[in-house]
Amino acid sequence: MRASLNTQQQEALRYIDGPLLILAGAGSGKTSVITRKIAYLIEHCELPARHIAAVTFTNKAAKEMQSRVTQLLSAQQTRGIMVSTFHNLGLHIIRSEIATLGFKVGFSILDQEDSRNILRELMHRRTELDDKLIDVIQSTISNWKSSLLSPEAAAKAASSTSEHSIAALYQQYQQAMRAYNAVDFDDLLMLPVQLFQNHSEILSRWQNHIRYLLVDEYQDTNKAQYELVRLLVKQRRAVTVVGDDDQSIYAWRGAKPENLLQLKEDFKDLKVVKLEQNYRSTGRILRAANALIAHNPHVFTKSLWSELGPGDPLRLICTENENEECERISCEIIDMRLKRRCQHSDFAVLYRSNYQARALEMKLQAHAIPYEITGGQSFYAKTEIKDVMAYLRIIVNPDDDNAFLRIINTPRRQIGPTTLEKLGSYANQRNVPLFHCIKEFGLAERLEPKSLEKLHRFKEWIDRINQRLYNDNPIDVIREMLDDMNYYGWLQQNASSDHVATKRWQNIEFLLEQLSQMLSPTDKKYTTATETVEGAIAKLALRDLLDRNEDATTQDKVQLMT
Template sequence: EYQDTNASQYLLVKLLVGMRNQFTVVGDDDQSIYAWRGARPENLMQLKEDYPSLKVVMLEQNYRSTSRILKCANVLIANNPHVFEKQLWSEMGHGDEIRVIRCRNEEAECERVAMEILTEHLRTQRPYSDFAILYRGNYQAKLMELKLQHHQIPYRLSGGTSFFARQEVKDLMSYFRLLVNPDDDNAFLRVINVPRREIGSTTLEKLGNYATERKISMYAAAGEIGLGEHLDSRFTERLARFTRWMDGVRQQCAQNDPIAALRSMVMDIDYENWLRQNASSDKVAEARMGNVWFLIEALKNTLEKDEDGEMTIEEAIGKLVLRDMLERQQEEEEGAEGVQMMTLHASKGLEFPSVFILGVEEEILPHRSSIEADTIEEERRLAYVGITRARQNLTLTFAAKRKQYGEIIDCTPSRFLDELPPEDLIWEGQEDAPVEVKAARGNNALADIRAMLKR
């Protein structure tokens, strides 16, 4: 991967080669996407000057993608200057058109991708591992994970921390689990001292032993008078205070606005201050607190989308599969089937039958910093890498509006979409169809899924 070498590595090669001028390198200047860590695509170009007798062998046949996907990649990357001109070609057939889907906002975008994958999986029996979701930044994965979880679509996250594996999300989900099921000892043990309530390991050990003797959960045992025979009154009071408080939160969820009750719960435990005390910086703590509010917002959206208006907060939590999410994420078996999720940078060298690229918008792809620094060429190479990951099907999505720093902003489709050959694209979502038409389409799609499930 000679296009990924830095200046020092180039000099090292020159020293090793010496006067013999005998060496072989393999590289693709169109796949140089690591300038941010010192890579210089110019190293490939420099070879021509330093070694005039250089023999170039073009490896233009592609054994991965359809001709249409390669044509789109070729046309896009032609907008960059080249020292080595090449045209990828394939014997894999012409292939389907590339789909470009405009979505209302980022939530609709992730919902659409999840439903596309679910429908295709049910319709064709293709394994989930045939599908990949690529994105410019790890932050884009958070909402996508929620949608996949919501539809119980298995997935594997590469090169980043899963949203559901983050400490603050695990903490909050454990509180949720305890609200839904007070007998969940694992959830109880996770949150009883988060934040600190001066309940040590010795106290919890004695509580656990008492609960085992009584054949009840630790939560139930914490409120029993008989616990006083095993623990000092200071500690029994702390435990009882916690369970009384949790019972109060549960009651508020049942009687009042459950989302307001959950927000109050987070404020009551002063969780933000707890994060600040345990984070490396205020900025990190702020980002982690943002994940907490994001999760509560996701629950709110689930409740609001309930057409009958009868869904309880317990059912909403169950809908997000929060109860067993920790176990499922931790038990990721090597080679387990699932939709592959990763950044465009992490996808280099990989291939998938069906690829979805999220957020093909100005300031995302190309990235805002690249627009400001006028380094669009590398972003175009990144888009080229993403496109050529697809073997058979490629779908590009973008949002009309997106939430940013608490405000709703209008989004502009990426300039790279304009650079693709229009005859090879199918655009969806451009027309503002009436609500009734959209509802009919949605109902038809659901009917198709139900019919497939009955077979």
């Protein structure tokens, strides 16, 4: 971190008299400005940290921001500050206002796979919708939520028979989510906005709580995120947003770079400060970038410059085919390592689509060049982690049918598909979650005594764990649960070797360590509320959705990425 800020950075840091847009090009030191502005608000403006919130888009960015703030201020000074992603902020609001929203404590956060399973089940009851279109339908509903369209509004806006059918499915999907006491990723933004729009007293309370808001990567906000920010800062207008329309790459998932322009409409006194000095790249790179960016439509104009000198000349290399291209890349890496003593980790290869990595991988392997594909399987997407998370979800939220169906035979309990089909049919008729149906007399009339006994044993076991989870040490209870069902033995049965099973068990140990840290009294630096078991599990579920291999590798490997 540089010791001093340049003139424009100083101006952005000190301006607190109204809404501020920091137009920050790549490598212009925006994170330093945000973190130092937080310190400025606390130290010079004497604003308590508990009234400051800073939001960004990824866990990695939030952790980086949080880390830098701790380097500038003491633990006492930062107590209560909220540095998080948009979705974590939304989760915090939902948990705080759970009674008004009509959810029960321990609600589940469903990932994309769980959401798709619910939609698929609902689609089976609607013959006019083709199962093959489930990805399109899921994306359509997601976009509607990002645009703050309720099922009723989506139905009114529908312009075709298929859109009317999807809107009707959207209505059923939301009803199912309520029945499961669950929310999906998009609900974490839509629900807080709807809450604030419909309950002025709650909005007023949150406006008083968050007295200064800082937002990073503003060009990537969708309508729901923009409206959430607008509502929170509407009263005090104490907001700093950092953005660059030239860096907007998420329009495909609802991001609206024109939100930067909308700021000028909603905040007539908006001040704009441009950060144009680049601390990352050399002159030749910036001149080439400026020339290319000049062709883009702009909300605001800027021109990046650097004091790092001209740098090496840029090279454009043309090859005959894909094989020659990959060979040339490999040879360039070898040559640079020999001549400049570079590490493998000094190199990155960018490509447009994942399929292009295949030929490159083969060529790198042929030359014994170690590499890593960034964006591989997330830790929270691993089978063993999803299994344990499903157990935790059903324990704190018995209404979660997706979690129930994942774990009922993991490990195997000899509860067959016929039993589950009858249970599902009965639950649908009663419109009651699967777990709650198990002890009902009506189900006993449909199942064989042995099958019913297995379900009863499972429910009683889960109920006992639930009771102990709140009375004993939660981590000890979870470990005993895993021992009771011999989950390690299950891993050994389904792994290709004992080594693989051990690695998977180590992943579970890491998950429990994360949960333990979240429940620990020492993990209160950035929150004023005592973390509950339900809250910790909800946050872990959200990490499942947000963490996609964000942490940079420390190994000496060439990085391959889109």
